[in-house]
Structures are given as structure tokens and as C-alpha cells.
Amino acid sequence: MICVKCGEAMRMTEKDTSSGRDIREYTCPGCGYSDWEDNGAALWKILSDDREEAEAERAARPACDGEDAQAETSAAKNAPGTSMWSRLLARLGR
Numbered sequence: 001m002i003c004v005k006c007g008e009a010m011r012m013t014e015k016d017t018s019s020g021r022d023i024r025e026y027t028c029p030g031c032g033y034s035d036w037e038d039n040g041a042a043l044w045k046i047l048s049d050d051r052e053e054a055e056a057e058r059a060a061r062p063a064c065d066g067e068d069a070q071a072e073t074s075a076a077k078n079a080p081g082t083s084m085w086s087r088l089l090a091r092l093g094r
Helices: 043-060 066-078 084-093
Strands: 011-016 021-027 034-041
Touching: 034 043
Parallel strands: none
Antiparallel strands: 011 021, 021 034
């Protein structure tokens, strides 16, 4: 950020995301002027909202037959040709 009073580059002195917003405070080393900017939603807030949304969708889905789901899960875990990485990529692809 450039100081509006003297035109020097300002130094970031504080970064606060506790409110769910990415707010950064800057101070000019030349004249001492202080300013702040709001960079939008904080990353932790975006990820938290996404997780809550996914959990709500999961809870809203009708419960599947427990035996089928358990058999499918254990078969995927025990399959010799599937690594943890490929199982993760398969889940992300759904």
C-alpha cells in the first residue's frame, strides 16, 4: 500500500481475521500515517462456511441402507489396487 500523504511504501503492522474478514493495517515509516484495508472474507471463514454447508447437505440426504454403505466402504479400503491417494481423488471427483 502506498501512503496517501507522502507517497512512500507503507509497512503492514497488523493482520486481523478474527471477525471473519481479512483486515490489514499499514503504517508509513516516513510520516507515521496509518491506514487499513478490508480484503474481503477471511480464508478460515470461507472454509468453515463450506464445511457447514456440506454437513447440512449430508444431513438433508436420505439415509442410505447401512449394510450396502458399510460393504462398499470396507471393499474400497481392502481393495489391493487402490491407494489412499486414489481413494481421496475419487472422493473429490464425486
